[in-house]
Amino acid sequence: MTDSNKQANNKINNKEKSSLLTFLYVGSTANGFSEDTRRVFIINLFASVGVLFTFPLGIVSIWQGKTLLGCSLLAIAVLYSLNHIYLRHTHNHKLSGDFVIYPLYILMIYLVYTGGVNGTGHVWVYCIPAVALFLHGMKRGLIELAFFTLALIFVMYFMDSRFSEFGYHETLKSRILFSFIVVVFLSGIYEYSMSRFNQELKETTTKLKLYAYTDPLTGLFNRRGMLQRLELSAEKSIYLLLADVDFFKRINDEYGHDVGDYALTQLAKIFQESLPKEDDLVARWGGEEFLIAVCGQTEFEVFEFAETLRQRVASYEFSHLDLRFHMTLSFGIAVMNNTTSLREAITLADNRLYQAKRLGRNQTCRA
Numbered sequence: 001m002t003d004s005n006k007q008a009n010n011k012i013n014n015k016e017k018s019s020l021l022t023f024l025y026v027g028s029t030a031n032g033f034s035e036d037t038r039r040v041f042i043i044n045l046f047a048s049v050g051v052l053f054t055f056p057l058g059i060v061s062i063w064q065g066k067t068l069l070g071c072s073l074l075a076i077a078v079l080y081s082l083n084h085i086y087l088r089h090t091h092n093h094k095l096s097g098d099f100v101i102y103p104l105y106i107l108m109i110y111l112v113y114t115g116g117v118n119g120t121g122h123v124w125v126y127c128i129p130a131v132a133l134f135l136h137g138m139k140r141g142l143i144e145l146a147f148f149t150l151a152l153i154f155v156m157y158f159m160d161s162r163f164s165e166f167g168y169h170e171t172l173k174s175r176i177l178f179s180f181i182v183v184v185f186l187s188g189i190y191e192y193s194m195s196r197f198n199q200e201l202k203e204t205t206t207k208l209k210l211y212a213y214t215d216p217l218t219g220l221f222n223r224r225g226m227l228q229r230l231e232l233s234a235e236k237s238i239y240l241l242l243a244d245v246d247f248f249k250r251i252n253d254e255y256g257h258d259v260g261d262y263a264l265t266q267l268a269k270i271f272q273e274s275l276p277k278e279d280d281l282v283a284r285w286g287g288e289e290f291l292i293a294v295c296g297q298t299e300f301e302v303f304e305f306a307e308t309l310r311q312r313v314a315s316y317e318f319s320h321l322d323l324r325f326h327m328t329l330s331f332g333i334a335v336m337n338n339t340t341s342l343r344e345a346i347t348l349a350d351n352r353l354y355q356a357k358r359l360g361r362n363q364t365c366r367a
C-alpha cells in the first residue's frame with residue numbers, strides 16, 4: 001500500500017472513530033471529561049449494545065413463537081433507541097440512565113422467572129451490576145443491587161418459576177446467586193477506583209488551573225489569568241490601568257529582595273482593597289507591574305480612581321521589621337471597547353505608562 005493510500009485509510013478510520021465517539025457522547029453538556037460525561041458515555045454505550053442484542057433476539061423469539069418474550073425484547077430495543085433521542089435533546093442523563101436501568105431490572109427478573117430461551121435467561125443477569133454501579137454510582141447502585149438480589153432470591157426460591165422445568169440441579173440456584181454477588185463485588189471495586197481516580201483528577205486539574213492563573217507571591221491573577229478573564233468578559237468597555245513601581249530596583253538594592261517581595265505583597269493588598277467594584281480585577285502583570293481592570297465608569301472617574309490610588313500609595317508607609325520606606329507609582333490608562341481590542345488597549349496603556357515615567361514618574365497618563 002502506498003503512503004498516500006495509507007494516509008487516506010487512516011483519515012477514513014479516524015473519521016469513523018470520531019463519529020462513533022460523537023454518537024457515544026451525545027447528550028453531554030460538560031466541556032472536557034467529567035463524571036457526568038462518563039455517565040452519558042455509559043448510557044449511550046450500554047443502550048447501543050442493548051439494542052444490538054435485544055432487537056435480533058426479540059425477532060428470533062417471536063419467530064420461535066415466544067411472543068411475550070420477543071415483544072419485551074423489542075420494547076426494550078425501541079425504548080433504548082428513543083432514550084438516545086431523548087438524551088440528545090434534553091441532556092438529562094439522570095432520567096435517561098433510569099430509562100436504561102429500570103426496564104433492564106424488570107427484563108432480567110422476567111428472564112429468570114420464565115427461563116428465557118431454553119432456560120438460558122439467567123445468564124444475562126451478570127450485566128446488571130456493572131450497569132447499575134456505572135450509572136448510579138456506588139451508594140445508590142449498591143442499594144439497588146441489594147434489592148435486585150432479593151428479587152432474584154425471591155423469584156428463584158419462592159415463586160413457582162419455570163426454573164426446575166429445564167432440569168437444572170438445585171445447586172445451580174445458589175451458584176447463580178454467589179457468582180452474581182462476586183460480579184457485584186468486582187464491579188463495585190472497579191467503580192470505586194474509577195470514581196476515586198476521577199475525583200483526584202478533578203482536584204488536580206483545579207489545583208493546576210489555580211497555579212497556572214495565579215501569581216504565587218501576591219495571590220493575584222498572573223498575566224495568563226488576567227488575559228483569560230478579560231478575553232471572556234462580556235463587558236462592552238473596560239478601562240485598563242497599568243501601574244509600575246518607580247525605581248523599584250533601589251528597594252531591592254537598598255533593603256534586599258525579601259523586602260522587595262514584602263513591598264509587592266503589600267501593594268497587591270492595597271490594590272485589592274481599593275477596587276471600586278467587586279467585579280473589577282487586578283493582576284500582577286510581571287515584576288513590579290500591576291494591571292487593574294475596571295468597568296462601568298467614565299474616563300474621568302477612572303482617572304480620578306488612578307490618582308487617588310497613586311496618592312494613597314505615595315503616602316503609605318511601608319514598614320518591614322525595623323525598616324520604613326515609601327514608594328510611588330506611575331500609571332498608564334487605556335480603554336478596551338468596540339474599537340480598541342484587548343491587545344491594542346494593553347499596548348496603549350503600556351505606552352502611556354512609559355510616557356508617565358518619562359515625564360518624571362509618580363503620575364498618571366491617559367489619552
Ligand SMILES: Nc1nc2c(ncn2[C@@H]2O[C@H](COP(=O)(O)OP(=O)(O)OP(=O)(O)O)[C@@H](O)[C@H]2O)c(=O)[nH]1
Pocket residue numbers: 217244245246247248249250252256257258259260261264286287288357361
Ligand atoms: N523583590 C522582587 N523584585 C522583583 C521581582 N520582580 C522583579 N523585581 C525587580 O524589579 C526591578 C525592576 O527594575 P527596573 O525594571 O530597572 O525598574 P525600576 O527600578 O522600577 O525603575 P523604573 O521602572 O524605570 O521606575 C528589578 O530590580 C527586578 O529584580 C520580585 O518578584 N521580587
